[in-house]
Amino acid sequence: MKAQIAVLPGDGIGVEVVAWGERVLQHVATARGHTFTTASGNIGGNAIDSSGTPLPDTTLALCKQADAILLGAVGGPKWDVGPPEARPEFGLLRLRKELRLYANLRPVKLFAALVDSSPLKREIVEGTDLLVLRELTGGLYFGRPRGRSTNKQGIRVKDTLTYTSGEMERIIRLGFDLARQRRKQLASVDKANVLASSGLWREIAEQVAQDYPDVTVEHILVDACAMHLINDPGRFDVMVTENMFGDILSDEASVLAGSLGMLPSASLGRGRRGLYEPVHGTAPDIVGQDKANPLGAILSVSMLLRHSLGLEAEAAAVEDAVAGTLAAGYRTPDLTRGGPGERAVGTQEMGEAVLERIG
Numbered sequence: 001m002k003a004q005i006a007v008l009p010g011d012g013i014g015v016e017v018v019a020w021g022e023r024v025l026q027h028v029a030t031a032r033g034h035t036f037t038t039a040s041g042n043i044g045g046n047a048i049d050s051s052g053t054p055l056p057d058t059t060l061a062l063c064k065q066a067d068a069i070l071l072g073a074v075g076g077p078k079w080d081v082g083p084p085e086a087r088p089e090f091g092l093l094r095l096r097k098e099l100r101l102y103a104n105l106r107p108v109k110l111f112a113a114l115v116d117s118s119p120l121k122r123e124i125v126e127g128t129d130l131l132v133l134r135e136l137t138g139g140l141y142f143g144r145p146r147g148r149s150t151n152k153q154g155i156r157v158k159d160t161l162t163y164t165s166g167e168m169e170r171i172i173r174l175g176f177d178l179a180r181q182r183r184k185q186l187a188s189v190d191k192a193n194v195l196a197s198s199g200l201w202r203e204i205a206e207q208v209a210q211d212y213p214d215v216t217v218e219h220i221l222v223d224a225c226a227m228h229l230i231n232d233p234g235r236f237d238v239m240v241t242e243n244m245f246g247d248i249l250s251d252e253a254s255v256l257a258g259s260l261g262m263l264p265s266a267s268l269g270r271g272r273r274g275l276y277e278p279v280h281g282t283a284p285d286i287v288g289q290d291k292a293n294p295l296g297a298i299l300s301v302s303m304l305l306r307h308s309l310g311l312e313a314e315a316a317a318v319e320d321a322v323a324g325t326l327a328a329g330y331r332t333p334d335l336t337r338g339g340p341g342e343r344a345v346g347t348q349e350m351g352e353a354v355l356e357r358i359g
Helices: 014-032 045-051 057-065 088-098 112-117 165-181 196-209 222-231 243-257 295-307 312-327 347-358
Strands: 002-010 035-040 068-073 103-109 129-135 147-151 154-158 185-190 216-221 238-241 266-268 274-276
Touching (some): 002 057, 014 312, 045 088, 057 088, 165 196, 185 196, 196 216, 295 312
Parallel strands (some): 002 068, 185 216
């Protein structure tokens, strides 16, 4: 297979972990007889510094020509000034919107070797394997009007939560499709007792459920979901929700996997092109110290191979290599708990250990 991959390292440790993701891609290509051509672009804070915008037109054009995009992370204290449209995160939001990537898949799987890396009790987290499906292009993050003004009472701010029934139905239907491929359980998360948007969300979920009689659907309020996610994660298979709720819940779920550094993600639209990135941030406090966990980026490559390139065997090989590396005791600082058999390593040694196990 031949494929064009856009590589967007971004800011902070994004540069370090994406380098290992790209190495894994090329290793798989060589081992399995594929040709993956990569081309790099700027996004986020580094793009602001070099071109004055968080998403240069050249980067957007590069991504539109690619079969898939591998991204690191964007943002940092240096750029936490000015309006939202001038910050690094807006570049990522705009990229998702321009590519019409409406579905964010965030798998949360606890590798057997990391059961004791989670701060939660073994009996709670053992066997955790769930998928958070987040709507990505609507809701509060994109609603208009928004902004701030001044009146007699002081500063007044406004954010608008906007969705159409079509936007809701397509993500909910995808949730049912994904549940059908897994354990056939879907949790639809909303705040229907307060929000008009959530009321419509629940109505549509009930309508779509009629087309999936083999899938068990549960309607759950977001605050109750946040509680159950921590005290009984095994009850969840696929969780589908709107943009902001999904953003918050998927980060909360990171404690189940042992570290935020373990979690990959895929942002998908109607075609095969997708955007793949670890869910962690730029971690400016550890940049350049060989401490970043590259496994979230490497597992994002596995999702890229599966969803955009259709290479299931290659995706499984990467996941098996990560599992084998963890089973051998390799731990970056975010995973180290001082347990027996642990081998404290840095970014480079962890990446090399995975490469060796891919074969």
